[in-house]
Amino acid sequence: MSLRIEAAQLGHLLEVIRNAGYDLLGPTVRDGAIAIDRISQLSDLPQGITDEQEKGLYRLRTQASPSYFGFSAPAQTFRRFLQPPTQTIFWASRDTPGGPLRMRSGSNVDSKLAFIGVKACDLAAIGVHDVVFGCDPNPQRPAADPLIKDQLYGMRRENLLIIATECGQAGSTCFCASMNTGPEIEAGYDLRITEFVDGEHWMLIDAGSEQGDTLLSHLAGRPASEDDLTTREQLLERTRRSMGRSLDTRNLPQQLARSFDSPAWEDIAERCLSCANCTLSCPTCFCTDIEDATDITGRTAIRTQRWDSCFNKEISWLHGGQVRKSTASRYRQWLTHKLSTWHDQFGSSGCVGCGRCITWCPVGIDITEEAARLTAGTEASS
Ligand code: SF4
Ligand code: SF4
Structure with missing residues (x-):
């Protein structure tokens, strides 16, 4: 009631x-x-x-x-x-070299x-x-x-x-x-x-x-x-x-899956600064990095988790090299994950339409415009 x-x-x-x-x-x-x-x-x-x-x-x-x-x-x-944005996952310490290791969870x-x-x-x-x-x-x-x-x-x-x-x-x-x-x-x-x-x-x-x-x-x-x-x-x-933007989501995951080789990615990369604002302002982004550190005595170690972004080069470091070296590949990863492969991974879109990535992009890249451009003309082959 x-x-x-x-x-x-x-x-x-x-x-x-x-x-x-x-x-x-x-x-x-x-x-x-x-x-x-x-x-x-x-x-x-x-x-x-x-x-x-x-x-x-x-x-x-x-x-x-x-x-x-x-x-x-x-x-x-x-x-x-x-x-x-930063949280301690655990602390590990020992009082003497070779002594028993004590573990405790980090964040309250x-x-x-x-x-x-x-x-x-x-x-x-x-x-x-x-x-x-x-x-x-x-x-x-x-x-x-x-x-x-x-x-x-x-x-x-x-x-x-x-x-x-x-x-x-x-x-x-x-x-x-x-x-x-x-x-x-x-x-x-x-x-x-x-x-x-x-x-x-x-x-x-x-x-x-x-x-x-x-x-x-x-x-x-x-x-x-x-x-x-x-x-x-x-x-x-x-x-x-009164919504200021709209996005046609019909067949969007499938259409974006076919856009892998589109020249539009390079065009976006000409403007994108790879600054990561869009990911850090997004309510559904979740990528993190893990950092292990010891104190000066070497007796206490701390594992810390920090927010990361798929726009950072290091995040795709694998077996001695970066998988996504170019800005175009990183933007493609971000947009297609949000609107396409998220469905396969988690059963929904990874975008809730809050518009923050549009507002907080310093060069005005708009996810709704780019998705529409990337999928224009792909409907016929769906
Ligand atoms: S509009 Fe979508 S992709 Fe952009 S910040 Fe909001 S939820 Fe994230
Ligand atoms: S906020 Fe804009 S310029 Fe920065 S990484 Fe995202 S799309 Fe590129």
């Missing part, structure tokens, strides 16, 4: 979640951008702030609307709290995290990572091999509370509607919030889990009327129509 609440109730909800022992992580303004960071109260949210996003452009501006979630994809994703995953204001694209990205890291909670799909389960991700994910928000407007780099990941949110949340500013400032809030039901019981509101639910449908339809 949907509950209609006054927007100010959101502050009470944050307090209830915090009192339940959760660390709150949500959108907040940092350095001229909407970042995902620790928050503690309603005033930390970017109220009255919206964003402009275009190829290689991101800027905030204030707006008359008092909405808390009136922006599109934040500059950062929630990825860094489930798979931190004791805290309970609450993600506040997760947009549809970012919620879909968490679902993608659940599969990648062997933690897919969907009982309809075959259980992952325990050997591929990422234990640290799994521990953080088990304690995670998700408060999702549906978008009331789309950015000009958004294309979640094409990827079937938004703007409506249908599953994978504990609570779902839809925000409205139409003379009144109110929210529809739904529980998607037992935990969500418990939280909902702390809020004062009334059951949503038919009119309220219709207003939500209309809002989502407006958002869907």
